[in-house]
Amino acid sequence: MPDNIDHESQITSRNSQLLTRNSLLALPLLFLLLFYFYPLGEIFRVSLTWDAGPAPDALLARLFGPATLRTLGFTAGQALLSTALTLLLGLPGAYVVARYDFPGKRLLNALTTVPFVLPTVVVAAAFTAVLGPRSPLNQMLMNAFDLAHPPLDLRYTLGAILLAHVFYNYTLVLRIVGGFWANLDPHLEQAARTLGASPWRAFVDVTLPLLMPALAAAALLVFIFCFTSFGVILILGGPRFATLEVAIYRQAIDMGNFPLAAGLSFVQILCTLALTVVYTRLQGRLARPLELRPRWITQRRPRTWGEIAFVLANVGLGAALLGLPLVTLAARSFDAGLRYYTALFENPRGSIFYVPPVAAVGNSVKFALGTMALALLLGVLTATALYRRKQGWMLDALFMLPLGTSAVTLGLGYLLAMARPPLALRGTPALIVFGHTLVALPFVVRNVMPALQSIRPSLREAAATLGAPPARVFAEVDLPIVWRALAVGAVFAFTVSMGEFGATSMIARPELPTIPIAIYRFLSQAGALNYGQALAMSTLLMAVCVVGFVAIESLRPPGSEW
Amino acid sequence: MKSRIVLIVVALLLLAGCAKATPEAATGEPRELRVMVYDSFSVSEDVIARFEAENNATVQFLKAGDAGKMLNQAILSRDNPQADVLYGVDNTFLSRALDADIFEPYKAKNLTAIPEALHLDDHYRVVPTDFGDVCLNYDKAYFDEHALTVPQSLADLTKPEYKGLLVVENPASSSPGLAFLIATIGVFGEDRYLDFWADLRANDVLVVDGWDTAYYNEFSGGAYSEGIRPLVVSYATSPAAEVYFSEGALTEPPTGAVTAPGTCFRQIEFAGILKGAENRDLAEAFIEFLLSDNFQADIPLQMWVFPANPNVTLPQVFTDFALEAAEPAEVPAAAIETNREQWIEAWAEVVLK
Numbered sequence: 001m002p003d004n005i006d007h008e009s010q011i012t013s014r015n016s017q018l019l020t021r022n023s024l025l026a027l028p029l030l031f032l033l034l035f036y037f038y039p040l041g042e043i044f045r046v047s048l049t050w051d052a053g054p055a056p057d058a059l060l061a062r063l064f065g066p067a068t069l070r071t072l073g074f075t076a077g078q079a080l081l082s083t084a085l086t087l088l089l090g091l092p093g094a095y096v097v098a099r100y101d102f103p104g105k106r107l108l109n110a111l112t113t114v115p116f117v118l119p120t121v122v123v124a125a126a127f128t129a130v131l132g133p134r135s136p137l138n139q140m141l142m143n144a145f146d147l148a149h150p151p152l153d154l155r156y157t158l159g160a161i162l163l164a165h166v167f168y169n170y171t172l173v174l175r176i177v178g179g180f181w182a183n184l185d186p187h188l189e190q191a192a193r194t195l196g197a198s199p200w201r202a203f204v205d206v207t208l209p210l211l212m213p214a215l216a217a218a219a220l221l222v223f224i225f226c227f228t229s230f231g232v233i234l235i236l237g238g239p240r241f242a243t244l245e246v247a248i249y250r251q252a253i254d255m256g257n258f259p260l261a262a263g264l265s266f267v268q269i270l271c272t273l274a275l276t277v278v279y280t281r282l283q284g285r286l287a288r289p290l291e292l293r294p295r296w297i298t299q300r301r302p303r304t305w306g307e308i309a310f311v312l313a314n315v316g317l318g319a320a321l322l323g324l325p326l327v328t329l330a331a332r333s334f335d336a337g338l339r340y341y342t343a344l345f346e347n348p349r350g351s352i353f354y355v356p357p358v359a360a361v362g363n364s365v366k367f368a369l370g371t372m373a374l375a376l377l378l379g380v381l382t383a384t385a386l387y388r389r390k391q392g393w394m395l396d397a398l399f400m401l402p403l404g405t406s407a408v409t410l411g412l413g414y415l416l417a418m419a420r421p422p423l424a425l426r427g428t429p430a431l432i433v434f435g436h437t438l439v440a441l442p443f444v445v446r447n448v449m450p451a452l453q454s455i456r457p458s459l460r461e462a463a464a465t466l467g468a469p470p471a472r473v474f475a476e477v478d479l480p481i482v483w484r485a486l487a488v489g490a491v492f493a494f495t496v497s498m499g500e501f502g503a504t505s506m507i508a509r510p511e512l513p514t515i516p517i518a519i520y521r522f523l524s525q526a527g528a529l530n531y532g533q534a535l536a537m538s539t540l541l542m543a544v545c546v547v548g549f550v551a552i553e554s555l556r557p558p559g560s561e562w
Numbered sequence: 563m564k565s566r567i568v569l570i571v572v573a574l575l576l577l578a579g580c581a582k583a584t585p586e587a588a589t590g591e592p593r594e595l596r597v598m599v600y601d602s603f604s605v606s607e608d609v610i611a612r613f614e615a616e617n618n619a620t621v622q623f624l625k626a627g628d629a630g631k632m633l634n635q636a637i638l639s640r641d642n643p644q645a646d647v648l649y650g651v652d653n654t655f656l657s658r659a660l661d662a663d664i665f666e667p668y669k670a671k672n673l674t675a676i677p678e679a680l681h682l683d684d685h686y687r688v689v690p691t692d693f694g695d696v697c698l699n700y701d702k703a704y705f706d707e708h709a710l711t712v713p714q715s716l717a718d719l720t721k722p723e724y725k726g727l728l729v730v731e732n733p734a735s736s737s738p739g740l741a742f743l744i745a746t747i748g749v750f751g752e753d754r755y756l757d758f759w760a761d762l763r764a765n766d767v768l769v770v771d772g773w774d775t776a777y778y779n780e781f782s783g784g785a786y787s788e789g790i791r792p793l794v795v796s797y798a799t800s801p802a803a804e805v806y807f808s809e810g811a812l813t814e815p816p817t818g819a820v821t822a823p824g825t826c827f828r829q830i831e832f833a834g835i836l837k838g839a840e841n842r843d844l845a846e847a848f849i850e851f852l853l854s855d856n857f858q859a860d861i862p863l864q865m866w867v868f869p870a871n872p873n874v875t876l877p878q879v880f881t882d883f884a885l886e887a888a889e890p891a892e893v894p895a896a897a898i899e900t901n902r903e904q905w906i907e908a909w910a911e912v913v914l915k
Binding site: 046121124125128129132133134150156234235238239240250252253254255256257258339349350351352353354412415416419420426427520521523524525526527528529530531532 | 610627638644658734735768771779803807866910
């Protein structure tokens, strides 16, 4: 660390900085207290004193019985495999995003985030269309080899679960790692090459260690997502597979066994906590201050044939993995021409629950923008307060918890806690924004934190020495550098809110339906028109998101070249 | 320090601003009646508008997931009920609702029009509003092409000619799935239903999570079905829905429903006034309204089930294509409540492990 100011003044400035940082945390902590710990406490309190529940010893025996252990084993195992596979497939893509510039890159970038918002039922339909028994691929194979049965059927296997998890989470690796990598100075690796290191050696010894903070952040998010996976397991995995989240849902919703559901939720939260604590402790050690570079220095067009082939291969992989199901879905929504779209605007049966598409889009976008604004505010406050605090890792882990907490447990907690003063918010639109923000917040923090940690302290100190107050230092030094990370965080916050269904359906009022709610309504009845409208609404959801992503990413502070 | 206080004040102001102001209950102002319903509940705007005008009320519907999820939410929040009336608890979950004591008794005047067979609570805590039969549906084209006869009993399903043809829903997570499991218990009895399911498993039955996955992704018969299995557990009204939602493209359903004796389960749905309802008199008026011809006649095209009142006129598509089960399998509601969890677990042990 360059010590160009004397020791004593450094300590004083540290102390005053610490004070400011503590006060920054007040708002995020209050938010977490009111909208996480309070509802969670309520549901645990009510569940554990439930009159119709099993006796405590029977409950404990079941909670720590072989069934729970098996579920836990499967939950962790599939999450580990999914994370490894996502990283393996995502890393080369992240490299391409970070180092090369090519036509259509921004749109492709936006498209990779689309899976994130799609309801599982719709994704399952898309997968079935691409890989199912009636898919063109299977028909072709059947014709070519004269088979009586379709040879390829991944559905209801572990393979389907892994594939779906890669489909959903690929973008996390691409965005978080790619975004960070894009600002890494390529000269470091080039220097290693000049000194005789092989490309592999240079990557492993120079780039990989520098990438670690972003890589670990992405891996953690992917893992937690897969660890708490619900819809993918139920719909694509089928009833033979169950994660803890699925078990909690079954106990709470299908069986009405609230005490056991609460116990399982507690186990799930403990696992998440243990994992995030390990991660946040590591994070401080992984991060190192870097000379970050703007993109016009780090990126260029692919030049050699080899480079072009590499870029094309990765774009092709992304297209096959993410694009094919999405395009199939969109294409099918036009099966009857524009009929499924025009039908969205009609209410022939005069249903009171008819959702005009414009209203659904409007509601979704409003909730998403609200979530984005609140998550950015709280996320930046949290990350700024925590990134250099000694004991920050504990608090940091705390802010990750909502992501690893059973959505159904939290939803039921909201139901109880928000029913009466002091927080009589049940049925208000604000509650939806708060609920979504709880899940979106970790994305902002995880994106912004590595970027903040990578800023050389000397930059800030220089600005401070020149008389800039802390707010100015943040605006002039930190903000331009973390802007990319902030934009990525914003995209995810927006996305989390756009696609969220479970909690919304539990706390929303029917007069404010979102797009996913409209999709589920169509899918609950038989008939071509219902299915067609669900497809049309899904395509609309994708389109709104792509527009949203491109818009968010093109917003940057004037003069910023990052 | 100062900045921290400012932040807290700002936060409190934010929260205060977000809290919904309670409307002043001035005379003449319409009162709000809250009705908890499951996701696929639907009703015509003009039907509700009439109730609202006649009772000087606004009806606020609260969708709370599928029937099971809704009921468990209502039970969990019974100390602070979310609504005045709950609509849509069915006979597979009725006993749980009654045991949890979430309903207030009310003897509705319009109940006289409803057949005795649908009354399942002697204490008038709930009223039957509609019923629908969970039955096997089949892909007509497949059975024609393969010159196969449609199964006419549940036992038929274990025959070799139907191997690999059937898809069912998981009873642990799906309401028609549970209804079908109960039908097998009604037909084979508690001691033999598991043998039937073991045979069905040997005959390559496919179990999926929910009705939408079964019908749209696995079944081959619907206009938009992606699957290859020509037999699915669905509703006796699904063929009629296929015709209606084809918008004139189909004059005949592409699917059929098996309604032979002992193949279906009749789901009867109920509504009741929740304990702690804020507007008891309005809730009573709403229960009467649910049983009135006005609402009863609106049920078929909105929810694709039959109205409880047999005297209302059914829409054309119902009279043409919607079937009623001949003799649905019967299992007493109390037996269902006592054994549901155990039946499902034993079933999972045989079919999924």
